[in-house]
Amino acid sequence: MKNDKIKNIIFDLGDVILNIDVPIASKSFAALSGKEQSEILSIFKENDLFRQFETGKLNEAGFRNYVRELLGLSDLSDEAIDTAWNSLLLDLPPERVELLQKLAGNYRLFLLSNTSSIHITQVNKILEASTGIEKLDDLFEIVFLSYDMGLMKPDAQIYLNVLEQAGLKAEETLFLDDNLDNINAASKLGIDTIHVQKPLTILEYLKDYAV
Known part of the structure; x- marks a missing residue:
């Protein structure tokens, strides 16, 4: 159900935007x-x-x-x-990118991923091959990456840093992740959350936000 207070949406990367098989x-x-x-x-x-x-x-x-x-x-x-x-990085369905582009008209969008520089280089190649978009930075206001931040989810500090750096209020922010520990950590800080679980995707979870 849509939360009308939401002004900002933070996305995890793996198994939320990009399909992976760890x-x-x-x-x-x-x-x-x-x-x-x-x-x-x-x-x-x-x-x-x-x-x-x-x-x-x-x-x-x-x-x-x-x-x-x-x-x-x-x-x-x-x-x-x-x-x-x-090799764990699979495909990036274009319809998920189309959803992000639609949501960007009404919400501030951010990415928060536990990842490495080698993975991000490859993800950008997958993104461009799939959609023609060169890099994740073209889809989000700020891309927050664990290796740049020196922190990983579910450490509470990583969420606090994101809120502070982007100037976000927790109660106006929605966070989507496939890892329950990450979801619970964000929830404790007052961030609204959606636990993304297969076979559902962000297309189903965010359909009310994309109208």
Whole structure:
């Protein structure tokens, strides 16, 4: 149901705007290394690899070198690592972009994503191939990315920083995310939320806002 107080809408990226399949990445790294997928997941989790990259503690070169170190593959190319890491990124349906463009006539739109620079480069390529739009920045007033902010959802501070930087009031702001922890954290701050759950998409959840 539409909340008439809403003036601003913040979108998550993965499985909200862009379709993703997170396990594919660990499968890809397993194929590169000859290790089992479960071992890859364990290695990366124990060493906090993705969190370090997605909060900017590792830059692109640092991430790639750490992957080589953890997998024991010193000759693994940058391209091979990037391709494996990006394999979880699927398609970006043009109708979701059309919805964003329609909503932009009545609301201030923002993106807030836990992500990495390698992913964003690839997402922009997918976006342009799908819609002709060159980059996410062309769809949103501000694009908030975890690796730039040094924070990740569901840390309350990341939402507070977004509200402050964009000059938003929590009660006038709607946030959409597929992760329940992220939704709950935003809700505690007074932000209105929608938990996006497949098979529904933002097309269904926001139909009342797009009229």
